Amino acid sequence: MKRREIAAKLDRRPRRGASWERAWDRQAARRGVALLLAGLLLFSFGGEARGAEGEKGAGDPVLPKVEADAYILMSADTGEVFAGKDIHAQLPMASTTKIMTGLLAAESGPLDQLYTVSAEDVNTEGSMLGLKAGDQLTLRDLMTGMLLKSGNDAAACVASVVAGDQFVERMNEKAAQLGMADTHFTNPSGLPDDAHYSSAYDMAILARAALQNPDFAAICGSSEAAIAVSGTRWHLRNSNRLLREMEGAVGMKTGFTKKAGRCLVSAATRDGATLICVTLHCYDDWRVHKDLMDYGFGTGDRQPTDPTYVATLDVVGGTAETVSVRVESDLEELLLKDGSALKKTVNLPPFLYAPVAEGQVVGEILYTAGEGEALRVEIVASQGVAAKETPKKGFWQWLLGLFQKKDR
Structure with a gap:
């Protein structure tokens, strides 16, 4: 077939002058229209994914991209879940286990008692603080070495001090008390074991409880600390980089x-609100936690609580007929997921029996939001009320009363 016949069939008939240019202009125009239509289609489909992970619609918050087996972002105040993936999946949690070990230690009693390290305590594996048999240090310093440097030897010592061979049993009992339904512990440090697992949700619940203990919170929130080992001062730097790199970081534990x-x-x-973030098997965890925290604090709504609540209750059998009650809380507002509504329920008895002690817990304010757990704020008596003394009756008064009853 001749060249002109082929060109005619393809509508590309060559002509003198600007004919070739006009042909190519028509093709370019068709290509431009096609690209424009494709772009419009992509834009319209992209707009349907508003609020999706890593994407953004007009005015919508951006949930950062998270590559992890499981993760959760939770309010430390109410337990409300801001974001998450596979939050109840049972997975290994490595040395974040030490949050439970540290909490049990903080709740066990005096933290300044000296403990002598045994050979069995240092016969472990994994990350070590560097203790030797015969070293002496306090339970507080053992907790510090365990939480800041993730020392498995320190964790073994803590377990020995607190409950000895019964420590793992105590861990599982505490987990049950906290409602950690997807958790089981087999050791105090997080060493690999098929029967040692937790979930992102359970670890967040544990973190909430641990933050409420002032001793634990002070230690895990320290970027640096010093401990005394047999009289020698050791300076420790927390392995949790977020304490130095993330705004408002207050803990908690790496693994x-x-x-x-x-x-x-x-x-x-x-701004007075606290969020907890947990990631399990996340290679880029430092960035992910920063991004998730920014997301949560940036999109959450702050709603006021009632830290100055005051009321009056009747008192039966007291030297005063009423008593003033109040809340003891510095919590002024709660951070809630966008769209959640804060509900407040005041639980008080209709009256109190004397005696009433100053500071006695007489009720609570219950705050709930979304599907999160409740935040309970105690209501206490502002002052004491003594019981009214009943005058003792003499013999003649008793006898007179007896006859008066018979007359009736």
Whole structure:
């Protein structure tokens, strides 16, 4: 077939002058229209994914991209879940286990008692603080070495001090008390074991409880600390980089094993509100936690509580007929997920029996939001009320009363 016939069939008939240019202009125009239509289609489909992970619609918050086996972002105040993935999946949690170990230690009693390290305590594996048999240090310093440097030897010592061979049983009992339904512990440090697991949700619940203990919170929130080992001062730097790199960071614990991957539990406080973030098997956990915290604090609504609540209750059998009651809380507002509504319920008895002690807990204010757990704020008596003394009756008064009853 001749060249002109082929060109005619393809509508590309060559002509003298500008004919070739006009042909190519028509093709370019068709291509431009096609590209424009494709762009409009992509834009319209992209607009349907508003609020999706890593994407953004007009005016919508951006949920950062998270590559983890499981994660959660939770309010430390109400337990409300801001974001998450596979939050109840049972997974290994590595050294974030030490949050439970530290909480049990903080709740066990005096933290300044001296403990002598045994050979059995240092016969462990994994990350070590560097203790030797015969070293002496306090339970507080053992907790510090365990939480800041993730020392498995320190964790073994803590377990020995608190409950000895019964420590793991105590861990599981505490987990049950906290409602950690997807958790089971087999050791105090997080060493790999098929029967040692938790979930992102459970670790967030544990973190909430641990933050409420002032001794634990002070230790896990320290970027640096010093401990005394047999009279020698050791300076420790917390392995949790977020304490130095993330706004408002207040803890909590890092973790890593080959089986569990990188695990991290963090907490941050901004403008009086606290969020907890947990990631399990997340290779980019430092960035993810920063981004999730920014997301939560940036999109949450702050709603006021009632830290100055005052009421009056009747008193039966007291030297005063009423008593003033109040809340004892510095919590002025709660951070809630966008769209959640804060509900307040006041639980008080209709009256009190004397005696009433100053500071006695007489009721509570219950705050709930979304599907999160409740935040309970105690209501206490502002002052004491003594019981009214009943005058003792003499013999003749008793006898007179007896006859008066018979007359009736």
